[in-house]
Amino acid sequence: MTIGLSRRGRRLAASPPFPEYILENMARSGAVYDPVENPGGFVPLAVAENLRLGSLLLERMAAVREAPARILAYDTMIGSDEFRARLARFLGRKVLGRAPRPEHVAVLAGAGSVLEILFHCLGDPGDGVLVPTPSYAGFWADLETRDELALVQVPTTSADGFRLTPDRFDRAMRIAGRPVKALLFTSPNNPLGTVYSAAEIEEVLGWARDAGIHVVFDEIYALSVFGERPFTSCAQVAGELGDSVHVVWAFSKDFGASGLRCGVLVSENEELLRAVDGLAYWACCSGHTQHVLGEVIADDAWIDDYVSRVQTVLGDAYRSVTAALEKAGIPYFPAQAGFFLLLDLRRHLAAHSWQAEEDLWRRILEEANVNLTPGSACRNAEPGLLRLCFASVPAETVVVGVRRLADVLSRA
């Protein structure tokens, strides 16, 4: 007789919460494109990472020579006092527009852990969380796997410029068929790369206040803005966050450091922070990482220079990929932030269906060895809008990917 797993253990083993495009990415990442060594190699354009400035950050991290002995010991599970104080100052200067109190900052192992634990404390199994779509694909795994929440989509479409209006939120609330506890709003948006105006943020805040639900702003791309419109944090618009507005940020995107696993929650709700602290032990950020990142963000001159370089590099990357797309005649929706844009491949679908989108995605993968993010993963309202991420590989590699993509499309 074998001793089996729990029901939930068996469920996870049978269907891990990772979508197909992520599994393909991992499987193919050992043989990536190289113009000399591997000209037919894999071109990964499906995962949102900015790896263009990695050497700069590594250099600054390497300059942090001394680590105090206390980093070897247990410390506050939601981040050391010193790191949270430094984060409060850094976030105030660069992200939130005003410094939060250090005790209103909690640190965990990446934005994914922050979201998972935060929503565990905001909703009970079966409760609903509103998410505007197109959306970051990972929210479903983050909030449904262990928290057992149900994401309720607030759909927007290309036909109306992906505009979010209060009546769309109202409608989603009406048809949710379950108690809705929160709205999860990504600003700047992934995958659209939209930067929201202060007026739009005010509208979202006002709607959530009137609806009597929490609102979580995922501002993980706050510094990765390359368009005309500057980023505005909800913290700037709201003034006080109060008990129902919460902000998530991480080093994963703006610092191109998703492997360091360092995410941040800013909330003024002290009961919520105590609840988050109760689970933090299982998702801590390492003391060493906190120390090194703390030294980096305390260096104002370096940070100011780094952030301006990030924005320049992303602007260049965006102009390079859009020039290649235009040359190849592939339409896309313009972006102002992030490392991605949505391609409009609707005219290449064999039918107006999700199956046809999957077939096209698979064809591009098999024939061009290029991985895009399927629109279905972003819960798009219409098939055929696939996401292209343009900053995880060098510009020349992205251009090779676009050329190969155009080749497949010319036959689709």
Ligand SMILES: Cc1ncc(COP(=O)(O)O)c(C=O)c1O
């Ligand atoms: C909007 C958004 N939130 C959260 C995450 C997850 O970030 P982390 O790697 O810090 O868990 C991502 C990653 O792509 C994202 O795009």
